[in-house]
Amino acid sequence: MNEHPLPPDETPDLLIAEYALGVLDRQERDRVEAMIAREPRHQRAMEQWQAHFAEWLGQLPASSPPAATWRRIEQRLFAGASHPPSRASGWWNNLGLWRWTTAALAAGLLASVLTLQQPVSAPASGPALLARLDQSSGDTLFAATINPDRRSVLFVNTHHNDWPGKSAEAWVIAADGKPRSLGLLPANASATLNVTPQLADLLASGAVLAVTLEPLNGSPSGLPTGPVVAQGKISSL
Incomplete structure (x- = not known):
């Protein structure tokens, strides 16, 4: 018998990621x-x-930020909110995703704050870049x-996504409008895709991330051949 059942909006992979990041409560x-252990x-x-x-965290400079730092982070994250995030609807009401995404946003903003506080000689980190990839229905898929x-x-992944006989392929679309493949995404699991130096400069605010359904093992042509299942613009924090 499972003594620790998962809530309906949690998956083992997401919970373990939150555990590793240190954003879970004691229970x-x-x-x-x-x-x-099992x-x-x-x-x-x-x-x-x-x-x-x-x-990721190894790239942050060592520092002890002042107490006001987290207040500024909260103000940046929730500026203009009329009520607490827990009352929001849609994908923001996904408790696990909200905790994970908030931690990612906070880490990115903290990196920017700490970078500004370091001596000029310290290596600078880039801005935090994020994207919400929505389906045509408006639901967020990634x-x-x-x-x-x-x-x-x-x-x-924020929803169950399994496409038998197909592979989900991620793309970046920069200002020139040409899709370039970032790699394949597994079904029903989070994934980190490594980016080549040639594509790194394309991952900028305003560029589009998209996911299409392709034949198994990806597009045979190097360009999208199947339907777009989710897309969204990259934005900087």
């Missing part, structure tokens, strides 16, 4: 630790997430976060 941490695949997933976040060095993109 949720206990549940994830029980999952990890199944080796969850242990491997945790190690992968820890390594992933260590790479939330994408671009690594500050633009060498990888993390896609977090």
Whole structure:
């Protein structure tokens, strides 16, 4: 019997990512630790997430930000909100995604704040870049976060997405309007796609991320051949 059932809007992969990021409360941490103890695949997933976040967080300069930093982060994130985020509807009402996305936004903004506080000689991090990839119905299918060095993109799936006999392929579309492949996305799982140096400069605010359905193993032509299932503009924090 499962002593730690998951809420309907949570998946093991997302919970483990939140655990590795340190945004869960005590009860949720206990549940994830029980999952990890039961199944080796969850242990491997945790190690992968820890390594992933260590790479990202390792780019932040060492600093002890003042107490006012988090207040400024909250003001930037929730400026203009008429009531708390917990009352929002649609994809923002997905508790797990909201916690994860808020943490990603906060980390990106904190990186920008700390960079401004460092000496001029310190290496600068790029702005936090994010995208919400919506279906034609308006439902969000993926939330994408671009690594500050633009060498990888993390896609977090927000809905069940399984297309038998097809492969989901991610694309970036820059100002020239030409789609360029970022790689294939697995069904029903978050994924990090590594970006080549040639494509890194295209991952900028205003560019579009899109996902199409292609034959197994991806488009045979190097260009989209199937329907677009989700798309959204990249924006900077």
